[in-house]
Amino acid sequence: MVCLGNICRSPLAEGILQHKVNEAGLDWVIDSAGTGGYHIGEQPHKLSQKVALHNGVDICNQKCRQFTKEDIKMFDRIFVMDLDNLNEVKRITKDAWNEKKVSLILNELYPGKNREVPDPWYGTEKDYHIVFEMLEKACDKIIENYR
Ligand code: 4NP
DSSP, X not given: OEESSSSSHHHHHHHHHHHHHHHHTOOOOOOOEESSOTTTTOOOXXXXXXXXXXXXXXXXXXXXXXXXXXXXXXXXXXXXXXXXXHHHHHHHHGGXXXXXXXXXXXXXXXXTSOOOOOOOTTSOHHHHHHHHHHHHHHHHHHHHHHO
């Protein structure tokens, strides 16, 4: 799961999918990272933690890290939150870029629509709830599509 900061959206996506994978008894390895390096080592945003916990998902033990070229070799699927993230993943992975592995997470729900998960960084708590709901639906679809 990849966003810009690995502080707001992708930690939620990681936490939600990990929760569902545990419930489904799947052995998938889930992780998240940011294309930017502004918050390396930090916990997820307080509002991401709060909204996740409100929905029974604990993400407080996650630590921000930056996306690396190796990630595209390590992981079978990489879901990005928006088109900027997609372009950054392309830029970072250079010759290792593999378009079959990388896609917008909301294309799982709305194939071909190229919808983006809005960045709640400058928003209010309501925006984090909106993001949580979008990601929850997308993660249900990921389980359905890939199990
Ligand atoms: P995220 O949100 O990409 O959902 O983690 C952001 C977090 C931090 C910044 C931008 C977006 N920032 O500019 O520090």
